[in-house]
Amino acid sequence: MKIKTARLINELRVLFFKHIQNMQGELHYETFLETFLFETKDLLGMEEVMFFKFDEWKQQFYKETSTGCFHDYNMQVPVQEYIEMILKEQKDDRDVTVSMQQEVKDFQTVIPLWDNGKVIGLTAFKERKNGSLTSLTPEEGAAFSKEFTTILKAALSISKISDEERRYKQLFKVTEKFHSSMNMDAVLGEIISTLHTVYPTFDYYLLLSHDNDSHENLPIKDLEYDSENVAALKAYVNGSIQFEDHSSENHSILYAPLKGKQGVYGVLQVIAPNTLVFPENEIEFISLLANTAGSALENAQLYQQSKRLVSDLQLINETSQHLNSNLRLSETMEYMKQKIIKSFHADQTGFILLHPGDKVSLLTGSSEFFDSEEASMYISFLKGKIDVDKESLFIGDLSIHCPNENVKYHSLMAVPMMESNDVKGFAVILHKEAYFFSFEMFKLLQSLIHHSSLAMANSMLREELEKMVITDHLTRLYSRSYLDDKMSQSMEEDEEGTFIMIDLDNFKRVNDTYGHQVGDDILIQVADLIQHNIRDTDIGARWGGEELAIYLPRVPLESGVRIAERVKDKVWEKSNPRVTISCGVSCWSKEHLDNMKEVVKRADEALYIAKNSGKNKVHVHGVL
Template identity: 75%
Template sequence: MIKMKNKTAQILNQLRMLFFQHMQNRKGELHDATFLETFLLDTKELLEMEEVTFFKFDEWKQQFYKEASTGSLHDYIMEAPVQEYIQLLWREQVGDGDGMVRMQAGALDIHVVIPLWDNGKVIGVTAFKEREASALSSLTLEEGSIFANEFTIILKTALSISKISDDERRYKQLFKVTEKFHSSMSRDAVLGEIIATLHTVYPTFEYFLLLSHDHDGHENLPIKELEYDSDNVAALQAYVSGNMEFEDQPSENQSILYAPLKGKQGVYGVLQVIAPKTLTFPKQEIEFISLLANTAGSALENAQLYQQSKRLVADLQLINEISRHLNSNLRLDETMEYMKRQIITSFHAEQVGFLTLDLDDAGAILSGSSDFFDSEGAGLYVSFLIDRLGSEKESLFIGDLRVHRPEAEIRYRSLMAVPMMKGDEVKGFAVILHTEAYFFSFEMFKLLQSLIHHSSMAMANSILREELEKMVITDHLTQLYSRGFLDEKMSRSLEKDEGGAFIMIDIDNFKRINDTYGHQVGDEILIQVANLLQHNIRDHDIGARWGGEELAIYLPCESLETGIRIAERLKDKVRDISNPGVTISAGVSHWGKGRPDSVKEIVKRADEALYSAKNSGKDRVHVHGVLL
């Protein structure tokens, strides 16, 4: 008997020596195999076993599942009837005390079981499969109880060390990923590291990122939108409260944890972790996932703040560049064209328009706007903007115009419009459009507001400058060009063109009109004739007030015949439309590259032809003294 006890003590001493030797060999380093698995291998060799497996007990399922094994029981799950059988044998063999349970021959592929107790409950069992002869087979019931008690103590220590090793591995992983978080300012990189870490630590779990903001969406990441009208109450509660939430799904045989990705300034999303085959989420994993989520939330916040700061710097640079460019005395059409190009580049707009408002709140399209705003299809958008902005000074940010105009056929659904102010007065507005609904972000809207605000003065100055220039070169009464402007354009034409026609016009008996009807009616007659002249020449032709009741037209690159034809047409129309009725006389001259000429000579020939027409009875057209 003493000899057998000595044999038991010898086995236990050898087991302890192997245990502590393994601890010494570790030297604080983690190995690929867990400490528990190594301990079971040592036990197997020492006791000359075929196989040793540790099963952990799942209270919810009421069954044991493999935690570590040395052989073929790797995937074995001990069903509830087996547990009941073991408990029955336990009561028969050891009663209420600790001990070693010997299985009946042929009952199971297990020969000996040593239960692991904690606070009066069995939390696991170590199952031994013997060879033909093993160290355990020769132990008595008393020796088996001694061995079981000592083995349990060593096993608990091995389990504790194994847990410490697992925790060490996890927290080293957390430390490494934290370093990566803080070395990256990319939002996608942070999200990718979260998923990669979870895959490493929990390879059997599932994960999803429920994000609250717009994202480019890395196609390899499991990203879902956090929808505010979703039925997923737990996810929304985690996002709103900033606290972890849990959702047990017995029907799906899984439990879900929702960890908020939280920074100092807010919550940026929720990490959804799904633990399969469990009723409640494993408590030992909650702290690690919480630390990972909090670290990731801070990293996301830093990345977002960094991106915001970069965007702000870029926006300020854009505003500064545009302001500098606009303040370089550009003409209005150049200013608007430059603004359109910058807006299309910065906002990816499909259509850009600049509209001015007159005293009656009627809109006029400025040059530089997209061609779309000169089409009939733009009327719907322009009328909508005039209705909304004509009486208000607020900018418009509309994600889907169909909501506001459901009865209309809307092509461009996204709209942003910003008033162009001069002091407290709305002088017009800039509008950008896109076919896709909700295309523009709120950050874009704020940038457009700032851009137009800083540019309004430059645009107003361009408009004012051109108005002043127009006043200088335009006759106030007739709105025709001045004589000086006509002389300048003719001089340039003589340098670059092949020829041109010049028409000098005089209103017949104009003094009699003034004497009979008064100077106000005389002014009306001048305006009528000037308007007729403007509507009967091309954009690049030049109509001017020569002086008094005399008007002039220069037709660059046109023949003498064309000049005569236009003069005749004007003569006939003036007789028909004037009220009170008047007539005109005209003299026409021409120049060509074939002979030397000057503005003075061209005007002199037309003036002589006009004098001839007046002396020949008026209401007619002459060319160099020839009556036509």
């Protein structure tokens, strides 16, 4: 071997070891290749040195690095033809030669880079006049070529080891972080952070299959099942890595499933720019990262599910205990309403009771919305469904089910309130946003209502029993004892009040003429008219026999007289058979010493005067 050739080879070795020393063992192949080509260019006095990398999947070469401007040499026909000639002539890396007999697009020399019997790259040299390579003999050229390719292979091998060590250190660190956190956002964030560190030039997205709420600042997309992205769906369904190459956009995409033991939780999309095939040496690391992340996601999700389950059980237990503490119905329903709003973030909450004859009523605790005309569409829809199916309803978008209606609240959940296998009503919650409620929320609402139905039924029965005790069974007015209690309480707490004593005129004649059954019906008619002409805070009662009474707390005498006149007139107008009533009115106030007995006595005396002065009259007594 000539001294010149030996010197060139020695200089190449010096360049290689100098670069290794500068990089302190952490060799990056792309950086080394670019630097090494520039140094080789200077060493050999070349005009330009270019490296072509072989795409094994496409079976084509593409330009990776050049010391000059990137001319349009990429996969040109002359280059490809020349490469095919080399591949025919050379069968393995022991048969390495420098070709100088044929020029290829101004490149006088091309050195193939072999690895395990395959050409993985080509280095093309464009020489100046009197170039150093073209002056070598074939034997000298073969020696130089062999040394050059040995250095490139050594650099590639060291680079792979260095990259793998760095990546697996990173993988070890991220695995520790994965399994030290039970927060899904933290796990997802760590995936992206690791990819940023290892592949700063790549783009990545997380395609998640589960419900995700916020995930701020993370590149997350929903994994849509009707998507045209077949590769992503295939990765999710099959649980295997998929690839997509986009020659028009000059990038390659890898889809790695985030797979745990119980299933696949999403897909990691990694986009490698400026390449027509995804780098094979990166696939294993990304696959390991995705599998580790999948296990961590599964653990975090199971942890979150267990926390949610414990929270749900606590909610049901607390609610059941609270509802079974002999609360009044109004307190029971108000408590339920607050719990539902807090747990489900509902816009509207309703508790609907079903009655014979398609009648419905609202329980205390329902949102005001359900007492509006706008709510009738929702109630009618739910009643029709629950009456027939007796099943809970979970609807993501009500507008799909009611296309002809103006739907304000799209998300809906409704659970029937059962008693002895009979539907007594249903609880419903609404939200304006479509698909707002999750299926876990639906299951929780079902459990909550089922556990609460008995307590609500008990509250209703208890109040019905209490009402029976204080209510006259015929007229459904309050009993005299209840009126006495409330009137006594009012005289202690209020400033004034009015008492009205009522008697049906000639009631004996009604009984004798029409019979006692009609007489009872007349009493019921008068009682209903009284109820419809007084406030909820006023008290209508059956005093005894055909005598009725009204107590008006905090109402002055003048207003009380007007109410008595109104009731008297309504009885005359609407009773059938027509009857009349007589009324005696009295009042009390804090300005004068008084007691209930005296107030009642004055009203009774006024009634006596009304009946003896022609009946169908209102008489006032006790103007102080």
